Amino acid sequence: MKTSGGLWKECLQGRLPQPLGAEIDKFESEVLLKKQGKIDDKVFAETRLRRGCYGQRYDNGQRHDGKETQTLDYPSDNTKGPGTMWDAPGMQRIKIPYGGLNAGQLEMLAALSEEYSDGIAHITTRQDFQLHFVHIEDTPALMRRLASAGITTREACGNTLRNVTGCPLAGVCRTEAFDVTPYAKALAWHLLGHPDTQEFGRKFKISFSGCAEEACALAHIHDIGAVATVRDGKRGFAFYVGGGLGTVPQQAKLMADFVPDEELLPMAQAICRVFARLGEKKNRNTARLKFVIQKIGLEEFRRLVALERSTLKAEPRWTEYLTEVPAYREEARRPGALLEISGALDVEFERWRKSNVYEQKQSGYVTVTVTLPLGDITADQLRALADLARKYTKETIRSTVEQNLVLRWVSAAELPSLYEELKAAELAQPGAGTIVDVVACPGTDTCKLGISSSRGLAAELRARLLGKGYELDEAIRGLHIKISGCFNSCGQHHVADLGFYGVSRNKNGYTVPHFQLVLGGKWEENAGSYGLAIGAVPSRRIPETVDRITSRYLTERQGGETFHDYAKRVGKAALKAMIDDLTSVPPHDVDRGYYVDWSDAREYTIGDIGIGECAGEVVTPIEFQLAACEREAFEAQLALEAGEVGKATRVAYESMRNAALALLAWRLIPHDSTPDGILAAFKHAFYDTEYFFDPFTGGKFAQYYFAAHERRSRTSDAEQAHRLIEEAQLFIEASHACYGRLSAQKVVAA
Amino acid sequence: MDIQHFRVKLFATADSRPHLGDAIAVFHRWIQHRRLPELMIDVSDYEHVPSGPGVILVCHEAIYGLDQAKGKLGLVYNRRAPLNGSVEDRLRQAVAAADTAAGFLEQEPEFSGKLRFDRKAWEVSVNDRALAPNTEATWYTLAPVVRGVFEPLFGPTGYSLVRAVDPRELFRVTLSAR
């Protein structure tokens, strides 16, 4: 929409690093061709995704305004993908390998956020930046300007190798084996646009950690999690493979406990080749690397990778960078010196210092975390931070997976003056990495798949928890809250102490925003374990849920027990009982607040649902039946917790079957009441007709039920049972959604 | 210079004390009732960002916002789509759009008695560094345009203009009328 795109092209001509410049020229031609209708929608969609240009909510030209669906009448009826209007604003994702940034790059991001977006730059849970409300025709100029600052958007979205993440403390961390930075950088640039990463059926994520114990790079949730290891004085990496969150999360498995550093790039490349060859291409729901490993087993996967590695033609880039690794070191602007405080303590400064300052392994230096509420920062703040990065450091800045920024190599003696300057820029909020530092995905604000407002909830929780400030006990302050707007887990809710993901429920004839509470996840040990949902609570009552659970933890914990251990000890049944009374929803005319999401004012919908004559203030039998299925899925969790794997598997499967049965009974569909009969009738009535499908996941959750039915007489291990419980919960959620959609159609028809 | 993309901010009076979050309901209502001529798309809440864009109403042609950038509350009209007419006409249209939206906000029950705009305090920026970098040259080009729009309102000597000096910022002038 800017008329100045051509000016940037002219002024940056010949000044962009290659091949980035040529890539952008190519993309610009594709944009022009699409404008002229000369490229197919699907092809263009993948093309733009590979350049980080993602769709945004309402880009199909329809939006429910709380009363009715309005058509957004964009000037052009061209599209930029199937059902995606050309003029609809979109999101631009910007890759920041291992989170590394300099001051000039912050200034560039500031300029672009003002000129092409809404003045806010947002940091994601994978160290990327995102700009929202960007017009597709502005993206080539935006990309050129980024490239001029050494940043690319290439392969930021789509079925590609996404941003390579790394510990923000790499090189300064007290527990690391060695600095992973040069390795992460080399791998990110080696595989960018590499022919071996172009044929994936799904996205692929790599992270680098300096040690196994901390959580900074979350190795276990990645397709490849490389953890630094030293063996006999030689540097290398433990390779964990096949991890991922998404709908059904999977912990990465140890593929090799020591890959020498010269083998890092070829080994990763070999894994990419196996994934490109064996990964599912048609059904995106089973296309991540974790499914390949599930299917063929880790041993076979190892064998195939080794075989692939042996056939690879050596590339100079595999080892060229290694000659510079020993000398690689970030430098400080000022000499390191210890902080000496004379006079009365400044309480605010001390609070901030306690939560936001990390003592580096290099004496006299600290790393300072700049806490960004919900990962958002303004253009003015980015410029102020660039100034401070120049003044106090040699521009050693990193973004973090907790959606913050850190300044490394600050001389500890200068903390008071840095604090004052951060305060002037409104960037000195304390609480980094604590319960107030709530992490959230974009959710319904901008994401097309969002079900509930993760950011709205995060802002509310943050405000309330900040209000309590330091009344909160130390044990509670150290907890992590992570929120996703739907089951896709972009907010990483599985690895939080208190995780939430958005769902909806039909109550009293209306749709009500809810969040599933996920407990049992572990942030430490590189995302050491995944939690499971224990029950859906109306969005309105989540703040009370947090209060309730944390207060009980505080009064009932034994000694220095962590929240994770406490939750394990008291068990899911007791935890669920703590919040059971918070799950009820008052009628609409008693409290309309329940029917509106956080940061919104519209009556909540997940589609164009209206209220008809059939929607009385009564709970229909299917609502009871689906609630019973949720209870069964929960009982499966309890069984798993008690080590009764067989029972857990059986009950989880039965909860799915009963949800299918509830739908059949609701629609009065005749069926044979054997398990086969229920499945056949469900398949015929809901799957083959696509009534069960939602616009984004299609029939994926029904397939979970079909697969569980197939496997029901086989024995499972604990990991398989855990997965089945996740699948059962998702199938029941989908049954709720199906009921909601079909009742709305029934209402409309009436 | 074929300047586009004016960004105009009309400052609130010093005694205004609105609850920013109330703008969420107001803007959603504007979408429901198609209150503005633009194609209104959605509302975004940035109350949590200190000195940030506040609450914004995203339209195809522009972004409106009850903004608190640099710690000063005001109504922003940030033009995104190109406009026809002379550069002065474009600025005039942006100023008129901001003024109209500000008037609407003042009439909303949520803001009654809590939000007034000071129509003698404006800020004009150009949201495009290629067309209007924050330089002296841009100032010489644009000062007559800004004067052309505001002189009919405040007279030739009834106001002052101050240009922001940080070259990294957007070209931006603040206008204070007597």
Ligand code: SF4
């Ligand atoms: S978790 Fe869901 S709502 Fe959140 S960003 Fe991912 S897909 Fe969107």
